[in-house]
Amino acid sequence: MAIENKSTVAYVGTDAVAEAMRQINPDVVAAYPITPQTAIVETFSTMAANGLVDTEMVNVESEHSAMSATIGASASGSRAMTCTSSQGLGLMWETLYIASGLRLPIVMPNVNRALSAPINIHCDHSDSMGARDSGWIQLFSENAQEAYDNTIQAIKIAENSNVYLPVMVLLDGFIISHAIERMELLEDNKVKDFVGEVNTPYSLLDPNNPVTVGSFDGLYGYYFEFKKQQEEAMKNSFSVIKEVGEDFGKLSGRSYEFFETEYMEDAEFGFLVLGSAAGTVRHHVKCLRENGIPAGMIKLRTYRPFPGKELVEATSHLKALAVMDRSDTFAGGMGGPVFMDLRSAYYDYDKKPLMTNYIYGLGGRDLSVELVQQATEEMQDIVRNGEVKQTVNYLGLKE
Amino acid sequence: MKWDISDIKNWSWDKHPRGAIISEPGNSEKFKTGGWRSLRPIHDQEKCVHCLTCFIFCPDSSIKVEDEKMKEIDLEFCKGCGICAEECPKDAIEMIDEMKALDEENK
Amino acid sequence: MSTRLKDLSKKDEILKGGHRLCAGCGASIAVRQILKGLPDDVELVVSNPTGCLEVSTTIYPYTSWNCSYIHSAFENVASTLSGVESAYRSLKKQGKTDKDYRFVVFAGDGGTYDIGFQALSGALERNHRMVYVCYNNEAYMNTGIQRSGATLKGAWTTTSPHGEESYGKAENRKDLTSIVAAHDIPYVAQASISNWRDAVKKAQKAFEADGPAFINILSPCHRGWRYPMEQTVEVAKKAVETCAWPLYEVENGEYNLTGKVKEKKPVEEYLKMQGRFAHLFKKEENKEVLDSIQQYIDEKWERIKYLAGEE
Numbered sequence: 001m002a003i004e005n006k007s008t009v010a011y012v013g014t015d016a017v018a019e020a021m022r023q024i025n026p027d028v029v030a031a032y033p034i035t036p037q038t039a040i041v042e043t044f045s046t047m048a049a050n051g052l053v054d055t056e057m058v059n060v061e062s063e064h065s066a067m068s069a070t071i072g073a074s075a076s077g078s079r080a081m082t083c084t085s086s087q088g089l090g091l092m093w094e095t096l097y098i099a100s101g102l103r104l105p106i107v108m109p110n111v112n113r114a115l116s117a118p119i120n121i122h123c124d125h126s127d128s129m130g131a132r133d134s135g136w137i138q139l140f141s142e143n144a145q146e147a148y149d150n151t152i153q154a155i156k157i158a159e160n161s162n163v164y165l166p167v168m169v170l171l172d173g174f175i176i177s178h179a180i181e182r183m184e185l186l187e188d189n190k191v192k193d194f195v196g197e198v199n200t201p202y203s204l205l206d207p208n209n210p211v212t213v214g215s216f217d218g219l220y221g222y223y224f225e226f227k228k229q230q231e232e233a234m235k236n237s238f239s240v241i242k243e244v245g246e247d248f249g250k251l252s253g254r255s256y257e258f259f260e261t262e263y264m265e266d267a268e269f270g271f272l273v274l275g276s277a278a279g280t281v282r283h284h285v286k287c288l289r290e291n292g293i294p295a296g297m298i299k300l301r302t303y304r305p306f307p308g309k310e311l312v313e314a315t316s317h318l319k320a321l322a323v324m325d326r327s328d329t330f331a332g333g334m335g336g337p338v339f340m341d342l343r344s345a346y347y348d349y350d351k352k353p354l355m356t357n358y359i360y361g362l363g364g365r366d367l368s369v370e371l372v373q374q375a376t377e378e379m380q381d382i383v384r385n386g387e388v389k390q391t392v393n394y395l396g397l398k399e
Numbered sequence: 400m401k402w403d404i405s406d407i408k409n410w411s412w413d414k415h416p417r418g419a420i421i422s423e424p425g426n427s428e429k430f431k432t433g434g435w436r437s438l439r440p441i442h443d444q445e446k447c448v449h450c451l452t453c454f455i456f457c458p459d460s461s462i463k464v465e466d467e468k469m470k471e472i473d474l475e476f477c478k479g480c481g482i483c484a485e486e487c488p489k490d491a492i493e494m495i496d497e498m499k500a501l502d503e504e505n506k
Numbered sequence: 507m508s509t510r511l512k513d514l515s516k517k518d519e520i521l522k523g524g525h526r527l528c529a530g531c532g533a534s535i536a537v538r539q540i541l542k543g544l545p546d547d548v549e550l551v552v553s554n555p556t557g558c559l560e561v562s563t564t565i566y567p568y569t570s571w572n573c574s575y576i577h578s579a580f581e582n583v584a585s586t587l588s589g590v591e592s593a594y595r596s597l598k599k600q601g602k603t604d605k606d607y608r609f610v611v612f613a614g615d616g617g618t619y620d621i622g623f624q625a626l627s628g629a630l631e632r633n634h635r636m637v638y639v640c641y642n643n644e645a646y647m648n649t650g651i652q653r654s655g656a657t658l659k660g661a662w663t664t665t666s667p668h669g670e671e672s673y674g675k676a677e678n679r680k681d682l683t684s685i686v687a688a689h690d691i692p693y694v695a696q697a698s699i700s701n702w703r704d705a706v707k708k709a710q711k712a713f714e715a716d717g718p719a720f721i722n723i724l725s726p727c728h729r730g731w732r733y734p735m736e737q738t739v740e741v742a743k744k745a746v747e748t749c750a751w752p753l754y755e756v757e758n759g760e761y762n763l764t765g766k767v768k769e770k771k772p773v774e775e776y777l778k779m780q781g782r783f784a785h786l787f788k789k790e791e792n793k794e795v796l797d798s799i800q801q802y803i804d805e806k807w808e809r810i811k812y813l814a815g816e817e
Contacts, residue, residue: 027596030589056596058588061628065585068625071578072553072589078596080589098578103418164417201417204574204590205597207549207605209400212421212569214577216561225412226419404567425572427524427563435529451511455542455702456739458534460523464515476523480530481736494736 007185013176014039016144016183017083017109017169020151022047023191024107027078027198030058030069035121036173037085037111063088067095067108074104075213077203079155081106085173086113089127093134099166100135100230102213103201105158106166108136109151112275112326113173114363122364123173125275126327129337135230137167137237138304140274145183146301147171149254152191156244159199162236170303172276174364186252194251234305241302258307260299261314263289267296269320269353269379272311272338274300277324277360277367284372295376300338308345316346318353320382322375324395326361335359335392354388360395371396402426428476432459436479438494440472446491453483453492507545507710509703514542518572520550525570526562530735532725532742533559535699536641537612540721543709549607551576551590555583555617558648558727559641581621583611584629584638591634608713609636615656616646618722619682623655630689630718637712637719640682643727651730655680658750659802660795661782663730668785673795678802686720687756693719695755695764699726700743704753704764711757724751732781741779748776749807754814761813770807773800 011019017040021029029048031041048057058073060066066082073080084092089110099106110128114120128138139154141147147169154167171177186194202211217223242257249255262282264270273281278299288295298314315321325336334340335357346352358375361367375395382388402423407415416422449469454462461477463470472483472492484492508514520541527534537559544550550573554560560577563570578586587609597603613622618640626638645663646652653666659678662668666675687694692715697705705723712719726742728735745751746765750773753765774796777783786792811817 027600028589028592030585030592054596054600056592056599058592058632060585060588061624061631064582065588065625065628068578068582068585069589069592072576072586072591073593073596074589075576076551076590076593076597078593080593094579095582101418102578202420202422204551204576205549205594205603205605205607206574209422210424210572210574212424212564212571212575213418214575215419215421215564215566215569216577217419217566218561219565220408220567222407222415222419222566225410225415228412229415229417232413402567407567419566421564421567421569424569425522427565427568427570428522430524430526430568432524432526451515454515455511455539456535456699457538458527458529458531458738459525460519460521460534460538467512467515473523478529480738482530482535482738485736486739 009183009185010180011144011183012178012180013144013147013171014178015043016148017151017171018043018047019185020148021081022053023188024152024155024195025053026055026081028056028058028073028080029082030060030066030073031082032060032063032066032088034063034085034088036113036177037083037088039177040083040109063091064095067092067099070106071095071099071102071104074106074200075102076205077198077200079198081108083109085111086115086127089131090115096131096134096136101226103164104166105164105200107151107154107158107169108166109147109169109171111173111177112170120363123175124326124362124364128168128170129327132304132337135165136304137165139167139169140301140303141169141171141176142276142278142299143176144181147176148183149248149252149256152194153244153248153256155195157237157240160240161199163233163240164201165233165237170275175276190251237305238307256301258302258310260301262297264296264298264314266294267318268294269383270296270298270315270318271322271324272298272300272342273324274303274338275326277326280367280369281372284369284376288376306341308341311342312345312349315353316349316351320379321353321355322358322379323355324358324360328359333392354382356382356388357392358395359392365396367396431475432478433475436477436497438479438481439497439500440477440479440483441493441495442472443491443493446489448489450488452486452488456482456486458482509706514706517542520572521563522570522572524568526565527558528729530728530738532643532699532727532738533641536639536723536725539699539702539705540639540709540723543706544608544713549605550574551607551609553577553583553587553611555613555622556580557614557617559612559614561648580617582625583613583617583622584625587611587636588629588632588634591636611636611638613638613640615640615642615644616654619655619680627689630686630691633717635717637721640722641725642722643725643730645730647727647730656682659799660786662785673792674785681806683722690759691718691720692716692758695721696751696753697721698724698742698746698751698753700739700746701753701765708755730782733779737779744776744779747771748773750776750803752807752810754810761810763810763814763816773803
């Protein structure tokens with residue numbers, strides 16, 4: 001299908017997200033500056049200052065208050081957004097669980113950055129990975145285009161009445177947030193129609209239906225039931241994420257699924273990766289294929305909910321699979337979070353590849369093609385020998 | 400919104416409102432706290448001058464006022480703290496033993 | 507607006523019966539008096555941080571609030587309600603609501619003086635139109651009587667116990683009302699549940715303020731202060747009479763004393779009513795502590811009088 005009126009621009013990732021937010025035109029944005037997210041709130045503030053949006057900007061005094069104000073605004077039936085990074089997400093911790101527990105369809109871009117200590121402003125996924133059990137949907141982006149596309153789709157996913165869960169849109173700090181890329185924007189009215197009118201499960205500002213939000217479950221014990229509801233909503237979100245991804249494809253020519261595969265059909269070994277590193281890995285896999293080496297790759301977009309069954313189906317024919325994690329779990333040898341999740345998903349299946357885990361890029365350590373080649377050679381050894389010598393590996397660590 | 404919670408203890412997880420929202424404002428009136436009382440306020444209409452001091456100091460919204468007059472104490476909610484008796488300028492409220500009062504009622 | 511009880515008795519009870527606060531609780535008296543100052547024909551959103559009032563009035567599946575209500579966490583009531591108020595302004599600006607809303611916080615002193623202080627300061631600086639009411643019972647009562655920044659010097663609490671090396675809380679309390687006044691918001695007041703007319707009048711002004719308003723209302727807790735439960739109003743009254751809790755307001759920067767104190771009574775009269783200070787009267791060496799409490803209260807009282815131009 002031909003897509004007309006394409007607008008091609010050169011944007012840094014933060015501008016791409018701010019532009020998506022302008023087109024979404026949220027009623028309230030509450031945010032606090034933190035590197036490398038700051039440019040999003042700066043750019044969006046300028047848009048608000050110039051009257052390009054109807055948004056009330058709430059320049060709060062901390063990220064804890066940013067999420068708290070966003071919770072208040074979303075519970076008031078308005079479309080509410082915030083954005084953050086790293087320590088800011090850490091400071092929000094308590095309220096992340098409140099946002100999902102209150103079933104508020106908040107959308108929050110998080111520019112991935114390492115967590116202290118030592119303090120480090122560069123990219124890894126330790127901030128958002130720690131929040132993987134907070135009841136938020138998590139969508140990873142490979143580049144500015146995907147960050148923009150994911151932000152728009154996130155509204156529609158969050159506000160679906162079978163879901164009503166908050167969504168985190170993830171983009172790698174500096175690598176995506178501060179690098180200029182060619183990307184395409186949608187027209188304002190197309191985005192407006194796509195996201196539609198705001199839809200929240202209840203509103204404090206409905207005078208005909210006053211509600212008590214955030215009730216206390218300390219005496220009779222229904223907490224368990226509410227947690228099960230959240231898990232069910234997360235399950236429901238699979239089909240919604242899929243539909244929204246397809247609909248977005250009709251609108252933009254760029255459709256989205258839980259993950260993207262490259263050369264996987266006939267691959268002997270493959271890489272599973274999320275975020276900007278997918279670009280490096282894809283480039284390398286292409287080179288390997290040009291040299292007749294049967295490599296493949298999967299770029300995981302939807303980390304929460306975790307599409308375990310689909311990932312197993314897409315990888316079980318491999319002889320070896322390398323899971324790339326840009327964060328550690330400090331579990332004493334269990335590997336990174338994606339590795340742990342996928343290994344767990346494989347437990348019920350007999351047919352499985354040999355699996356290895358590469359923890360890479362912590363604190364912004366570059367993932368070079370040379371490092372991917374090093375991993376490739378190790379994978380080829382695994383295929384050849386039929387055994388994994390070292391399950392968890394630190395790629396690019398000075399040893 | 401009216402909300403029937405008579406059987407809530409047996410509800411399956413999917414019957415509860417999302418996010419533990421309570422959509423029936425003020426429904427705690429279905430929960431009677433009067434059973435907490437060990438002392439019961441007895442209001443003497445003869446002595447009462449309807450100054451409504453008891454009304455403004457009651458922690459449990461239990462002083463019923465009608466047409467600007469102190470009508471009665473709502474024993475469904477009164478926890479028997481005795482602030483009304485303490486603050487009444489005319490000593491028109493007396494606190495008596497709740498068990499004795501119940502015995503009297505049941506005679 | 508009227509402060510006649512006969513008129514106030516006709517206003518809706520927004521806090522309904524059936525809540526699970528202790529018998530003789532000062533917090534619900536504070537809530538009732540403040541909400542009697544709410545204008546007619548407005549819509550209301552109430553917010554609590556975590557605390558006694560919150561856990562006792564919103565026990566799922568019951569709510570005592572006959573209005574919209576939100577609780578999020580302990581330290582963020584001011585920012586949570588900032589978000590609600592901002593949503594309201596946004597929707598109003600876009601023509602999506604034509605209702606007249608008021609937003610009110612009822613927070614304990616722990617949620618106000620201590621853990622919620624940053625969010626409070628931020629919300630005041632951002633000028634959100636909300637009435638922030640601190641129902642002040644001078645300690646963390648919900649978790650079982652621990653010291654807070656509002657606890658008076660010398661007081662026993664479970665985390666400032668008296669013993670061989672301690673006479674109770676060693677520090678003076680934080681003068682939060684003055685700190686809030688330094689934010690230069692339209693309306694700031696100290697009130698006491700014992701002086702209900704004063705409290706209702708202050709609430710009426712707070713609800714009309716074009717910007718943030720703050721009321722610090724003394725709301726004794728008999729469990730934590732150790733006095734018989736029927737004495738809640740009497741203890742609060744004594745706090746006012748001894749100037750341990752001066753009643754005043756700061757209206758657009760102008761200080762006014764609002765409680766008429768004919769003759770300032772010695773603070774011992776207030777302290778002696780309460781078991782939390784009983785140890786101070788049992789040891790000779792604690793006389794110094796009593797003197798220092800009196801001195802602190804005298805200094806604060808003189809300062810307020812000076813600011814109110816009543817030297």
